[in-house]
Amino acid sequence: MRWVVTVFLLLAVLGSNAQGRLLKGSLLDPGGLPVQGVSITVRYTDSSKILAFGISRADGSFLIQNLPDGLRQLIVEFRHISYETRQIIVNSDVPGWVSGHQIQLREKTEALKEVVIKREVPVLIRSDTVVFNANSYRDAEVRKVEDLLKKLQGFSVDPNGRLSFNGKAVEKVLIDGDDLANKAYQLITRNLDAVTVDKVEVINNFSDNRLLRNVEESNKVGVNLKISSRFKSKFSGGLEGGLSIERRYNADMNTIYIKERSKWLMFGSYNNVARDPAGNSGYYYQQEAGQVSEEESGLSGPLVLESGSIVLPSIGEKYTRDNSDLAFAMMNSWKIGKHVRLNGLIGYQDLSMKNRAESWVQTEISNQDQWYVFNAMNIHNREKSLEARVSLQRDGGKNHITAVDLILNGIRQKNLFSNWSGGAVNDSLLENLENGMEGVRLNWKESFLTGGKLLQLLLDVGHNQADQDLTVRSTRYLQYWGLDSSYKFNRQDLAKKKNYCLATVRINGKTDRLQYEYGIRSEYQALGYLSNGLISSLAPKPDLVIGEVAADTRKFDLKAMSKLGMDGIARGWLGISGEVGWETFSTGSVENNFLSYRGGLGYVKNISLLSALRLNYTVRRGFDQYDKFYPDELISGNGLILNGLRFKEPEFSHGLIVTVNSNNLYRQRNWAANFSTMFMPRRYTGGVEAKPEYGIQFFELTHVNKQLNAGFNWEGYLKIIKGKLGGRFSFNSGQYESVVNSIKGVSARAGLRIDGWWVSGFRGAVNSEIKSSVLYSTGRWNRGELNRNWQYEWSFKLKIKPRESFYSALVWHAHKLSQKMVFHGLDLYASRKLGKSLQLTLTGSNLLNTGRLLDKMVMPYSRSETGYVLVARYLLLSINCRF
Numbered sequence: 001m002r003w004v005v006t007v008f009l010l011l012a013v014l015g016s017n018a019q020g021r022l023l024k025g026s027l028l029d030p031g032g033l034p035v036q037g038v039s040i041t042v043r044y045t046d047s048s049k050i051l052a053f054g055i056s057r058a059d060g061s062f063l064i065q066n067l068p069d070g071l072r073q074l075i076v077e078f079r080h081i082s083y084e085t086r087q088i089i090v091n092s093d094v095p096g097w098v099s100g101h102q103i104q105l106r107e108k109t110e111a112l113k114e115v116v117i118k119r120e121v122p123v124l125i126r127s128d129t130v131v132f133n134a135n136s137y138r139d140a141e142v143r144k145v146e147d148l149l150k151k152l153q154g155f156s157v158d159p160n161g162r163l164s165f166n167g168k169a170v171e172k173v174l175i176d177g178d179d180l181a182n183k184a185y186q187l188i189t190r191n192l193d194a195v196t197v198d199k200v201e202v203i204n205n206f207s208d209n210r211l212l213r214n215v216e217e218s219n220k221v222g223v224n225l226k227i228s229s230r231f232k233s234k235f236s237g238g239l240e241g242g243l244s245i246e247r248r249y250n251a252d253m254n255t256i257y258i259k260e261r262s263k264w265l266m267f268g269s270y271n272n273v274a275r276d277p278a279g280n281s282g283y284y285y286q287q288e289a290g291q292v293s294e295e296e297s298g299l300s301g302p303l304v305l306e307s308g309s310i311v312l313p314s315i316g317e318k319y320t321r322d323n324s325d326l327a328f329a330m331m332n333s334w335k336i337g338k339h340v341r342l343n344g345l346i347g348y349q350d351l352s353m354k355n356r357a358e359s360w361v362q363t364e365i366s367n368q369d370q371w372y373v374f375n376a377m378n379i380h381n382r383e384k385s386l387e388a389r390v391s392l393q394r395d396g397g398k399n400h401i402t403a404v405d406l407i408l409n410g411i412r413q414k415n416l417f418s419n420w421s422g423g424a425v426n427d428s429l430l431e432n433l434e435n436g437m438e439g440v441r442l443n444w445k446e447s448f449l450t451g452g453k454l455l456q457l458l459l460d461v462g463h464n465q466a467d468q469d470l471t472v473r474s475t476r477y478l479q480y481w482g483l484d485s486s487y488k489f490n491r492q493d494l495a496k497k498k499n500y501c502l503a504t505v506r507i508n509g510k511t512d513r514l515q516y517e518y519g520i521r522s523e524y525q526a527l528g529y530l531s532n533g534l535i536s537s538l539a540p541k542p543d544l545v546i547g548e549v550a551a552d553t554r555k556f557d558l559k560a561m562s563k564l565g566m567d568g569i570a571r572g573w574l575g576i577s578g579e580v581g582w583e584t585f586s587t588g589s590v591e592n593n594f595l596s597y598r599g600g601l602g603y604v605k606n607i608s609l610l611s612a613l614r615l616n617y618t619v620r621r622g623f624d625q626y627d628k629f630y631p632d633e634l635i636s637g638n639g640l641i642l643n644g645l646r647f648k649e650p651e652f653s654h655g656l657i658v659t660v661n662s663n664n665l666y667r668q669r670n671w672a673a674n675f676s677t678m679f680m681p682r683r684y685t686g687g688v689e690a691k692p693e694y695g696i697q698f699f700e701l702t703h704v705n706k707q708l709n710a711g712f713n714w715e716g717y718l719k720i721i722k723g724k725l726g727g728r729f730s731f732n733s734g735q736y737e738s739v740v741n742s743i744k745g746v747s748a749r750a751g752l753r754i755d756g757w758w759v760s761g762f763r764g765a766v767n768s769e770i771k772s773s774v775l776y777s778t779g780r781w782n783r784g785e786l787n788r789n790w791q792y793e794w795s796f797k798l799k800i801k802p803r804e805s806f807y808s809a810l811v812w813h814a815h816k817l818s819q820k821m822v823f824h825g826l827d828l829y830a831s832r833k834l835g836k837s838l839q840l841t842l843t844g845s846n847l848l849n850t851g852r853l854l855d856k857m858v859m860p861y862s863r864s865e866t867g868y869v870l871v872a873r874y875l876l877l878s879i880n881c882r883f
Contacts, residue, residue, distance in 0.1 A: 023064040023090070027056050027078065028104050034060025035105055038080045045073045045089065084108055123153075123665040125609060130154075130202040130665070138194060140807030140831055145225065146186075148194040153670060153715075154202075154610065154663045161186035165202055165221050166610055167661040167672055172208060174224040178263055179208060180331040180343060182389065182405075187329050187347065188225070191254055191267035193238050195882070199226035204609065209456075211401055211449045215510040216517070217565065217573070219604065232258045237266075242843070242878030248273050250878060261335040272324045273845065273876060326350040343391040352382045359866040377419040385411040399449040407441040430473045439464035456519075458504040468494040492533040500525045506561070515565035521579075525555040525626060555626050557583040557596065572605035572613075585626065585647065594650050596622035610663035610670075619654040623647070653680040655707075668724070669716035680705035706735045723760035723767075729753070751777040769797040792816040805833040812848075824848045828875075837882040846873045 023042070027035045040062055042052040051074070056062045067074070076088045083105040122136035137151040149155045154166045163170035163185070173185035181187045206222030207213050237255030242248075250271040257264040329347035336342055356378050363371040387409040394402040413435040421427035441462035448455045472490040506519030529551045559581030566574045578599040585592045598620045605613040655678035663670040708731075715726030733750040757771040775791040795813035808830040815823045828844030 022067065023062075023076065025062060026060040026102050027062065028060055028102055029083070030104065030107060034058070035080060035083065036060065038062070038078050038083075038105070040064060041077050041079075042067065042074055043077075045075050078103065078105065080105065082108060125665070128204040128609065130204075130610070132200040132202070134194065134197045134200055140801065141809065141829070142194045144190055145192045145194050145197060146189040148197065149189065149200070149223075152200060153665055153668060161190055163189070163223065165223070166612075166663050166670075167614075167659055167674075168219070168221045171206055171220045171222050174222065175263055175265070175333075176227055176258060177224055178333050178341070178343075180263060180265060180333050181345060182391065184345075185223075187267065187331070187345075188265070191269075191329070192225075192256070192265065193254055193882075195238075196227055196231045196236070196256055197225050198228035200224075201226060209401065209403075209447055210395065211399070211447050211454050212456075212508065214449070215452070215454050215508045215515070217515060227256070227258050231256060236883060238880060238882045240878055240880040242841075242876045244874045244876040246874040248874045248876055250876060263333040264331075266330040268328045270324075270326045273843075273874065323351070323353045325352075339396045340392065340394050343389075343393075345387070345389040345391075347385075347387050349383070349385045351384075352380070354378075354380045357866050359864055361864040372423040373425050374422045375419045377417070380416040382414040383411065384413075385409070401447040403443075403445045403447075405441075405443040407443075408439070410436075410438045412436050432469075432471045434469045435466065436468075437464065437466040452509060454508040456504070456506045456508070458502070458506070460500075460502040462498075462500055464498045466496045468492070468496075470494075490534070490536075493531065495530045497528045498525065513567045515563075515567075517561070517563035519561045520559070521561060522558045523556070527553045527626065551588060553585070553587045553626060555583065555585050557581055559596070569603070570605070572603055575602040575604075576600070577602075583622065583650075585623070587647070592647060596650060598622065607662070610661070610665065612661055614657075614659045614661075616657045617655070618657075621650050621652045623650050651680065653678060653705075655679060667716070669714075671712070671714040671716075673712045674710065676707075676709045678705075678707040680707075705737075708733045717761070721758070721760075722762050723758055726757045726759075728755040747780065749777070749779045751775070765800060765802045767799045767801075769795075769799070771795045771797075790816075807831050839880040841878045841880065843876045843878065844874070845876075847875075848873075 027038050029035050034056075036056055036058045038056040040054040040056065041050050042064055043050050052064045052067060054062050054064045064076075074090050076090060078086045078088075084107070086103070086105060088103070122133050124131040124133075132152050134148060137148060139151075142148050142151065146157060146161060149163060150157055156164050158164075163173070170185070172179055172183065173181065173188050175188065201224040203222040203224060205213070205218050206220045207216065207218045208222070212218070235255065235257050237253070240250065240252040242250040250273050251269065252271075253266075253268040255264075255266045327347075327349045329345070331343070331345040333341060333343045357376075359375045359377065361373045361375070363373075387407070389408075390406045392402075392404045413433075415431070415433040415435075417429075417431040417433070419427070419429050421429070439462060441460070444459045446457040470490075470492040500523070502521065502523045504519060504521040506517060508515075508517045510516070530548065531551075532548045559579045561577075561579040563575065563577040565576075576599075578597065580595070580597040583594055583596045598618070600616060600618045602614070602616040604615075607613070655676060657674070657676040659672065659674040661670075661672045710732075711728070711730035713726070713728035715724060717724050730753045731751070734748070736747040736749075737744070753773065753775045755771070755773045757769065759769045760767045771794065773793040775789075775793075777789045779787040793813070793815050795811060797809060797811045799807070799809045801807045809828075811825075811827040811829075813825045813827075815825075826844070826847040828842065828847065830842045832840045834840055
């Protein structure tokens, strides 16, 4: 059909210049037989422009009409797949050939090479695995694996780099089936070049224990990155370096070596352009606290304490005025013999961040009384962290697996904070806070499959220790309470140790329609504190020497666990789980004993592999925040207020979660809806108290707590608009009953967010992305004044790709915040391929705004406005080389 249109257009164009000239003839093979289907083109001898086109008929005859007038010579060319190409030169003023004129073609003597046409589909669904062809989603903006995953339908990536697919969290990211990073997979996704990946496999019902797959429907998701064959069995990688005249720099290195028996990945980064202020390697220790499995849920890792520094808002990384980030990570895997695999990981990070801000805070103490504070702040945070991990797994391919993890980590933090305050607090404050943490952990797991049942034995032991040195120089006067609290020097030293041991015995089994699990677990935690403080006063009062204070807390629990899953219930899967036991918590001479339990009822209706309805109801009685029971004399970040939880009784809560996901990969459409509600009738969230001789009294106790969340999102490719159209809606609300300074009040908070976007998919060189968001939040304390906050965000991205070797994008984004202040940002990205392994890029950041940005935060009983200093504009020229 396409060649018919082409012939029609050519004839239409040539017909406009017709002068009555034509060429006639017939085509024969060496045996004198007519040749059909010979393509005939006519052009000038000194030009490649085709003037006329024709095809020989069944009798070998052809007729070319509407040739141009003049004396210039023409070339008539005859082409056929089975004959040699032949050319004849004629003059355009020849009126025509006689009908009997014949042209003989010669047969081709060489054999045609075999041609195989192969088309790889973008997505393939195979059993319980979804396979994405990476080449179908790679474009000029895809640099790292995380960029690639964001392009794949069904994936979402949160600001911390954690992945989810079709509404379910991703457990691990594997490299050719091998787990190199454990739960710290951000090391891989944020550093590995996407060009090395050939396929992305999404594994449903994933389990890293081979034996467990036979007896449990895990309902978890794993991702396996299949490395392209051209990067295997050889050392390869990439280097990037960039500089700007504004003294910005960036250096990035990643290498990979993949063989059947060994794998090696190494990453490094050094920059001061806020490319990743959380740190490229800052995830290896977070796995101990942020991403833990069910049996590890009570074993938080880093015990580093927080200072009194402000929390930066979440619009983006441009709030960091100045930073430098040095990060390095290396991970290896070796197969030793037939049955043993040894994995190793080491990572180091040195992150320095600076910022400057001014804030205004209003706190409602009661319906009539309000407390105003103005602050001008300077913050400098420096963090160094190191982790080493060795994992050994012995799997003989039969019915026994041994897995051992040994983890060593250490973190050092230094926080410098200074501010000047006015209003209810007159304050001049200089704070120096140094934190340190070291830890060691051993995790040993044995799995035995016998008689169709799986027996698992888990032993998890560890030791962590943290130390804090805090020095504060301040002059403070609290106008609201009329207290003279002027101090010239405060010092607080704190040492904290934690020892823990967790032992679990668990049995899993499965029949045709029934899946079951039962077991017992025991956990012991011992925390010890040693603090020493001194407060010197400028006022006419004696210095307060706190002296050395020691405190210990201990926790022990023994619980029975069980799970039951049934298939075919209302054409779905019904699961029941629970644990019940006795907990003992003691602090000093006070001991608390209570019954704790946790239960869940879940239902899953799998409409298809990528579409499901999920309902989950949970109920819980217990307490988890044992690490937050500090000695009474622990001084917080501002040097005056003493923090610590006050245990009254176990928390009780229950809630319902409903989610619906539907993902059609072939039509490129997906949607999801979620609803959750949580009731905590008696939940004691915390307490803050200060000694009356040098501060105020403040205690918060939550009696009633209700939370509601709902959301809906849809995205799909629509031919009528040549692109993807999407939208998202989310709503949340909460109600809290609390006591502040002996005043009882009910607080309420609500938030609404609406997002919309359109991404064009034109075949031309120019495409665009349009996004917009509206946020609305309210907060009210004790039925007092209602605090409102509106925020608008919108962006326009213009993408230009005139040819394969060049790409550029210009992004204009704006945020309308409190006080009708609008922040405009302009970012630039351009890349030019200089060869197969060399690329030049130009990155421009924050080209429109170098000033302050005002942000508004609404809480149930307070609101604050903070002005931040942004990253200065820069243009960074980088060169990227692959080897």
